[in-house]
Amino acid sequence: MTKPPTIRLVLCMGQHCNRGDQAEPLYERLQKALGDPRPGFMASGPARWEIATCLDMCDDGPNLIIYPQHEILNGLDLDTLDRLLKTVLDD
Numbered sequence: 001m002t003k004p005p006t007i008r009l010v011l012c013m014g015q016h017c018n019r020g021d022q023a024e025p026l027y028e029r030l031q032k033a034l035g036d037p038r039p040g041f042m043a044s045g046p047a048r049w050e051i052a053t054c055l056d057m058c059d060d061g062p063n064l065i066i067y068p069q070h071e072i073l074n075g076l077d078l079d080t081l082d083r084l085l086k087t088v089l090d091d
Helices: 024-034 078-090
Strands: 007-012 047-052 064-067 071-073
Touching (some): 024 047
Antiparallel strands (some): 007 064
16 A cells, blocks of 8 residues: 655635636646645655645735645745745655
8 A cells, every 4th residue: 555645735726815816827836746636545646735715814825835844835936836846856
C-alpha cells in the first residue's frame, strides 16, 4: 500500500479569494504541478491539494493553507506559489 502524501495544500476558491478570477491561475499551477485535486487516499507524490470554498480570511485572499504545519499564505501570487512548489517537489 502506498503511503499518502504528508503535505496537504488547501487553496481557497471562494467568491472573495477568486474575485476577478485571481485564484484561477493558482489553481491551474497547482493542477499542472500536482495533478487534479483529490482526497488523500487517492493522492500520490510529495503533496496533495484540494480546494475550499472559504477559509474565513476573505479580506486577505487569495489564501492557501499548508498542513500539517498549518502555515497560512495570504495574498498568494504565482511567484510565491512557485517557490512553495519548488520546496515541496524538491523534498
